[in-house]
Amino acid sequence: MPDNWGFVLAAYGLAALVLFAYWRRLIRREKELSASMPGHPMSAPASRTPLE
Amino acid sequence: MTRALGWLAVVGLVAGLVMGFAVAPREVTQGNVQRIMYVHVPSVWVAYVAFAVVFVASIVYLARRAEGADHVAHASAELGVLFTGLTIATGSIWGKPTWGAWWTWDARLTSVAVLFVMYLGYLLLRGMIDEPERAARYAAVLGVVAALNIPLVHFSVYWWRTLHQPPSLMKPGGSSMPRVIVWALLVNFAAFALVYLYFLARRVRLLRLEAEAAA
Numbered sequence: 001m002p003d004n005w006g007f008v009l010a011a012y013g014l015a016a017l018v019l020f021a022y023w024r025r026l027i028r029r030e031k032e033l034s035a036s037m038p039g040h041p042m043s044a045p046a047s048r049t050p051l052e
Numbered sequence: 053m054t055r056a057l058g059w060l061a062v063v064g065l066v067a068g069l070v071m072g073f074a075v076a077p078r079e080v081t082q083g084n085v086q087r088i089m090y091v092h093v094p095s096v097w098v099a100y101v102a103f104a105v106v107f108v109a110s111i112v113y114l115a116r117r118a119e120g121a122d123h124v125a126h127a128s129a130e131l132g133v134l135f136t137g138l139t140i141a142t143g144s145i146w147g148k149p150t151w152g153a154w155w156t157w158d159a160r161l162t163s164v165a166v167l168f169v170m171y172l173g174y175l176l177l178r179g180m181i182d183e184p185e186r187a188a189r190y191a192a193v194l195g196v197v198a199a200l201n202i203p204l205v206h207f208s209v210y211w212w213r214t215l216h217q218p219p220s221l222m223k224p225g226g227s228s229m230p231r232v233i234v235w236a237l238l239v240n241f242a243a244f245a246l247v248y249l250y251f252l253a254r255r256v257r258l259l260r261l262e263a264e265a266a267a
Contacts, residue, residue, distance in 0.1 A: 003084040004149040011088040011142040015095070018138055019247060026254045033261045 054257070057250045064243030068094075068236075076236035088146040090236055093221075094244040096139040096164070102132030102248060103171065103202055110195030113188060119263070120256075122188040125195050127255035129174050131248055136168045151215060159208040160216035167205055170198045184263070 072090035079086035109125035112118060143161070144154045155161065174194050181187035209218045221227045227234055 002149075003078075005084060007085050007145050007149050008087050011091055011145045014141055014145070015091045015138055018134065018141075022134060022251065026251070026258060030254070030258055030261070033258070033265055037261070037265055 054250065054253045057246065057253060061243065061246035061250045064239075064246045068240035068243040071236040071239040076233055077230075079233075082150055085146065085149050088142055090240045092139060092142040092146055093237060094241040095135045095142060097241050098244045098248045099132050099135035099139060099167075100202055100206075101245065102128045102135060103167075103199055105252075106132060106171075106174075106195045107199035110192035113192045114196070119188075122192070123256045123259040123263075124252070125192065126178060126188075126259055127252050129171050129191075129195065130255060131251055133168065133171045133175060134251075135244070135248070136164065136171065140164060140168060156215055158214040158216050159212035160205070160214050163201065163205040163208045167198075167201050170194075170201060174198060184266075 068090065072087050076087070076090070078084050105128040106125045109121045109128065112121040113125060140161075143164075147156070148154050174191055177194060178187050178191050181190060206219075208214065209216055220229050221234060221237065229237075
């Protein structure tokens with residue numbers, strides 16, 4: 001059977017894209033909420049680093 | 053803690069890629085396209101875990117009315133839908149070169165599609181009800197009922213004649229797969245489980261924040 005690398009790339013690429021998009025969505029929403037609640041501990045600069 | 057979990061998930065994903073592409077051999081029958089399994093199978097396992105968490109958290113919520121349990125159920129349902137969607141999409145991409153079709157209405161594919169739609173309904177139900185307490189209560193009931201579909205998905209390949217192959221790892225009598233493939237699968241599952249835990253922690257925190265903002 002041919003290796004069909006295009007299909008492999010599509011599957012892994014899609015997985016990476018979906019997970020990255022979801023992560024970005026969480027970060028963006030968190031930033032929006034933190035900005036709307038200035039006094040909240042979540043809006044501290046230390047909690048705005050990418051993976052935290 | 054969440055930050056450490058995030059980096060651990062990144063390391064896990066890199067290890068999973070190394071195992072899937074560099075360590076695991078080219079499969080004899082399917083060729084390299086079989087490597088899609090290292091995304092497809094861990095995705096559905098994590099989806100099962102996510103829905104099991106919804107089930108437990110929903111029971112806890114119904115018993116104690118704990119807001120935290122509702123947040124966990126909500127976040128886990130969202131992630132379950134995400135990973136089930138990924139399972140369906142990667143399965144479809146794998147199906148085309150091996151079965152000759154993107155989709156077929158066989159028992160496993162259909163039951164997974166039903167599972168996906170049920171939890172999508174769970175999220176829609178939550179979004180449709182304005183009152184948070186009522187939304188949480190209705191969703192908790194659905195979270196318990198919908199979990200009944202998980203065994204149906206897993207055993208569908210035994211109960212009906214299907215195109216989808218039966219489980220290669222989680223089957224009676226143990227796995228028949230070469231050890232290196234099993235390890236590649238397990239490393240990728242661990243990586244996806246870490247991604248799930250990281251997303252769960254962030255999503256629960258976000259839900260708590262949204263509840264505080266709305267209060």
